[in-house]
Amino acid sequence: MIPNDSYELLDFGKGRKLERLGGVLLDRTSPPAETFTMTEPHSLWKQADGTFWRNDGLKGKWSWRCRLPEPWILKTNHFDLELKPTEVGHLGIFPEQSPNWEWIYAKTKDFLTCRPAFRVLNLFAYTGGSTLAAAAAMNDAGKTARDNDSFFTVHVDSAKNIVQWARNNAMISALENAPIRWIAEDALKFVQREIKRGRKYDAIILDPPTYGHGTKGEVWKMERHLPELLDGCARLIEDSPAFVLLTAHSPGMDARKLGKILEYHFPGKGTCETYSMSIKTQTGRILPSGEAARMIWGLS
Numbered sequence: 001m002i003p004n005d006s007y008e009l010l011d012f013g014k015g016r017k018l019e020r021l022g023g024v025l026l027d028r029t030s031p032p033a034e035t036f037t038m039t040e041p042h043s044l045w046k047q048a049d050g051t052f053w054r055n056d057g058l059k060g061k062w063s064w065r066c067r068l069p070e071p072w073i074l075k076t077n078h079f080d081l082e083l084k085p086t087e088v089g090h091l092g093i094f095p096e097q098s099p100n101w102e103w104i105y106a107k108t109k110d111f112l113t114c115r116p117a118f119r120v121l122n123l124f125a126y127t128g129g130s131t132l133a134a135a136a137a138m139n140d141a142g143k144t145a146r147d148n149d150s151f152f153t154v155h156v157d158s159a160k161n162i163v164q165w166a167r168n169n170a171m172i173s174a175l176e177n178a179p180i181r182w183i184a185e186d187a188l189k190f191v192q193r194e195i196k197r198g199r200k201y202d203a204i205i206l207d208p209p210t211y212g213h214g215t216k217g218e219v220w221k222m223e224r225h226l227p228e229l230l231d232g233c234a235r236l237i238e239d240s241p242a243f244v245l246l247t248a249h250s251p252g253m254d255a256r257k258l259g260k261i262l263e264y265h266f267p268g269k270g271t272c273e274t275y276s277m278s279i280k281t282q283t284g285r286i287l288p289s290g291e292a293a294r295m296i297w298g299l300s
């Protein structure tokens, strides 16, 4: 889903990774790379255009040897993302999600051919990768904002500036007319409100952080709040379930556990698959990058 000339992991080890994103070579912090040893020569790492070091918990400093492209764009097969360096070393993309985007695109397209409505909810939606994968499938199938009552994707994130970033990603991807609803709200509150409003969905995607905050400072703790959130999600899709995709980067949340959680909250006829997410170098080395479980119901 992300072509090699857009993104490449060149090396990792000692808690760092060397990647090329949208033509810029970066050396940045990577906790999952802690237990590995770098295999590429030091001379390659020294060519990095930008370097990020943590100096204050999760926060840190970037140093640059080049001017960044303006805008700095990373192209995927179905949409583009603008990259921006943040104070925690993130850039607005988690490349390990790329196979999930391909899956969301393909499954959304399949379901569109056989359903009178298809409504996707993306919670903790960040800069919109999964939102745009579903929206691109709808757009490519000719479902535009005019079909909005039956075919749409709802993007929910509590950080207003991140929602704005995602909206801009839709624009630069020529998906500004795709049926997307942008919501800056606490994920759990939004789900509870949608239940009260009698709204229904077909597919739910969620990538909850270990710890986070709603728009009004509501505390999100994965361990404490995930069961309540998934109970709500189950009610939202109970009439016409199509798929649920749950990903996590939290300690103790391995793929098997995520699968068991999905099977508990979405009992019935869905088929559950679990897998570990990762990013691969050209030489085939694998950097573990989170866990995933997805449940899919019959395409009928």
Ligand SMILES: C[S@@+](CC[C@H](N)C(=O)[O-])C[C@H]1O[C@@H](n2cnc3c(N)ncnc32)[C@H](O)[C@@H]1O
Pocket (backbone or CB within 6 Å): 092, 093, 094, 097, 123, 124, 125, 126, 127, 128, 129, 130, 156, 157, 158, 159, 162, 185, 186, 187, 188, 207, 208, 209, 211, 212, 213, 214, 215, 218, 219, 220
């Ligand atoms: C781990 S990131 C999601 C990454 C994204 N799914 C991707 O792969 O590109 C977590 C996101 O959850 C959001 N968030 C944290 N707490 C939240 C809450 N209580 N309600 C809604 N969004 C929240 C953050 O603003 C952040 O954008």
